[in-house]
Amino acid sequence: MLRHTLTIARFTLLEGLRARFFRVAGLVLLLALAGALFAGELAITESERIRATLLAAFLRPATIFLLSLYIISSMAREFNDKGTELILALDLPRASYVLGKLIGFALLGTALAFFAGLLGAVFAPVAPVMLWSVSLLLEIWLVAALSLFCAISFTQVVPAASLALGFYLLARNITTIQLLGSSPVLDAHSFSHQVITGLLDIIALVLPHLDNFTQSAWLANYPTTWNILPSLLLQSAITLTLLTGAAMFDFYRKNF
Amino acid sequence: MTQRSWHNVPSSIIILLLLSFVLQIAWGCYLPRQQARAETLSQPPSVAAFKLVSGEPVAAAQLSTLYLQAFDNQPGISIPFRNLDYARVSAWLERILELDPRGQYPLLMASQLYAQVPDESRQRQMLAFAYQHFFDDPNQRWPWLAHAAIVAKHRLHDMPLALKYADAIAHSATGKNVPHWAQQMRIFILEEMNETKSAEILLGGLLASGTITDPHEIHFLMERLQALKGKSISESAHE
Numbered sequence: 435m436l437r438h439t440l441t442i443a444r445f446t447l448l449e450g451l452r453a454r455f456f457r458v459a460g461l462v463l464l465l466a467l468a469g470a471l472f473a474g475e476l477a478i479t480e481s482e483r484i485r486a487t488l489l490a491a492f493l494r495p496a497t498i499f500l501l502s503l504y505i506i507s508s509m510a511r512e513f514n515d516k517g518t519e520l521i522l523a524l525d526l527p528r529a530s531y532v533l534g535k536l537i538g539f540a541l542l543g544t545a546l547a548f549f550a551g552l553l554g555a556v557f558a559p560v561a562p563v564m565l566w567s568v569s570l571l572l573e574i575w576l577v578a579a580l581s582l583f584c585a586i587s588f589t590q591v592v593p594a595a596s597l598a599l600g601f602y603l604l605a606r607n608i609t610t611i612q613l614l615g616s617s618p619v620l621d622a623h624s625f626s627h628q629v630i631t632g633l634l635d636i637i638a639l640v641l642p643h644l645d646n647f648t649q650s651a652w653l654a655n656y657p658t659t660w661n662i663l664p665s666l667l668l669q670s671a672i673t674l675t676l677l678t679g680a681a682m683f684d685f686y687r688k689n690f
Numbered sequence: 691m692t693q694r695s696w697h698n699v700p701s702s703i704i705i706l707l708l709l710s711f712v713l714q715i716a717w718g719c720y721l722p723r724q725q726a727r728a729e730t731l732s733q734p735p736s737v738a739a740f741k742l743v744s745g746e747p748v749a750a751a752q753l754s755t756l757y758l759q760a761f762d763n764q765p766g767i768s769i770p771f772r773n774l775d776y777a778r779v780s781a782w783l784e785r786i787l788e789l790d791p792r793g794q795y796p797l798l799m800a801s802q803l804y805a806q807v808p809d810e811s812r813q814r815q816m817l818a819f820a821y822q823h824f825f826d827d828p829n830q831r832w833p834w835l836a837h838a839a840i841v842a843k844h845r846l847h848d849m850p851l852a853l854k855y856a857d858a859i860a861h862s863a864t865g866k867n868v869p870h871w872a873q874q875m876r877i878f879i880l881e882e883m884n885e886t887k888s889a890e891i892l893l894g895g896l897l898a899s900g901t902i903t904d905p906h907e908i909h910f911l912m913e914r915l916q917a918l919k920g921k922s923i924s925e926s927a928h929e
Binding site: 527529613638639640641642643668669672673675676679680682683686687688689 | 692693694695696698699700703704706707709710711713714715717718719721760
């Protein structure tokens with residue numbers, strides 16, 4: 435099973451290289467670098483700090499969006515070309531296919547996080563950049579699993595990308611939404627208010643708290659808080675397993 | 691694409707899925723609920739910065755309003771109004787009005803929330819804010835100045851200031867939608883009545899004329915009135 439998985443992962447990686455994924459990624463990284471340099475030129479003081487923060491603030495959503503869209507479009511193409519059916523006709527468990535795909539996409543994401551970290555190191559000290567890069571890597575893996583799950587469930591680009599983006603934005607902002615919803619000025623005893631805040635609390639339980647991940651403030655001379663890393667690792671491990679399990683569950687139920 | 695029965699899914703995957711789901715919920719329960727920290731209110735960004743970030747000035751204004759509201763009413767932390775930097779509060783309210791000039795929310799916050807602080811200079815600052823911005827749209831903003839007049843009379847015991855606000859309403863709020871009694875605010879201010887009675891009349895007038903229609907706003911103002919009544923009953927009991 436492992437051999438099958440690794441073969442699929444290798445071909446997924448090769449597909450990424452041949453589909454010019456890294457050319458587009460390179461362009462995005464260059465754009466981020468140019469934008470950060472330009473912003474630094476405009477600043478009268480703290481230009482390095484501004485460059486580092488803006489670079490981090492741009493790279494985080496840009497890399498996430500790029501990889502997510504690539505995964506969803508790649509999977510949709512494979513479904514449409516009947517490539518999946520061809521692979522499933524071979525003697526291999528469906529779980530290997532999902533796992534192989536995920537590993538392949540995660541490797542693409544790892545390269546993306548690595549280059550983003552290299553760019554960050556141009557403007558910020560190594561220690562915070564390392565923490566930021568590791569966190570970005572974990573976030574990218576989570577989004578890779580999420581995109582794979584959405585692509586398998588919907589098999590079409592628009593609904594899958596919408597769900598992935600919606601889930602990601604909600605996971606990034608759920609804490610803020612909860613805080614806004616519990617303001618005591620509001621009529622906290624009304625039925626509708628209680629239902630909404632209750633629902634928000636339930637949603638917050640199921641979602642990964644991505645607002646704790648990859649903060650650009652880490653690159654802006656704030657003390658590096660390595661003690662956050664175990665919590666990020668544990669959160670990522672749990673959510674990654676959940677999303678992979680959900681993707682496998684859905685894929686096993688598909689009737690090709 | 692049709693779906694196969696879930697019996698086709700290997701049990702190991704179902705167990706993995708259920709286990710990770712339970713772990714996810716357990717982890718969510720374990721994480722401490724985020725609480726806003728009692729931070730100093732920062733200066734608001736410029737209008738240009740808001741437009742640059744959002745491109746939607748009205749939406750940015752509304753989000754900023756919610757931010758400001760949540761700032762002093764943070765869950766778990768109640769920052770008393772007297773600890774807030776009122777110059778910054780004014781700057782935020784002003785910025786929100788610049789982004790969304792048709793919005794009434796900042797004026798409600800100034801006259802009904804921030805003017806409740808037991809500190810005369812801060813109260814005056816908020817009343818001055820309502821007065822200053824009243825002239826930009828008097829036909830829409832007069833209710834907040836009317837309330838400011840009541841606060842000036844009963845809290846600050848500054849009759850000239852209260853009459854100044856009443857006169858401003860009479861002279862500037864002359865639109866068709868402004869009820870006739872609003873232009874007679876001067877008589878209303880000169881009447882010998884306590885704060886609760888004045889506020890009750892003002893709120894009754896606003897409701898009867900259909901100036902206030904939002905159920906949340908009605909609820910909020912009614913609650914404030916009830917609080918005022920409770921306060922006046924306890925004060926008379928002490929006397």
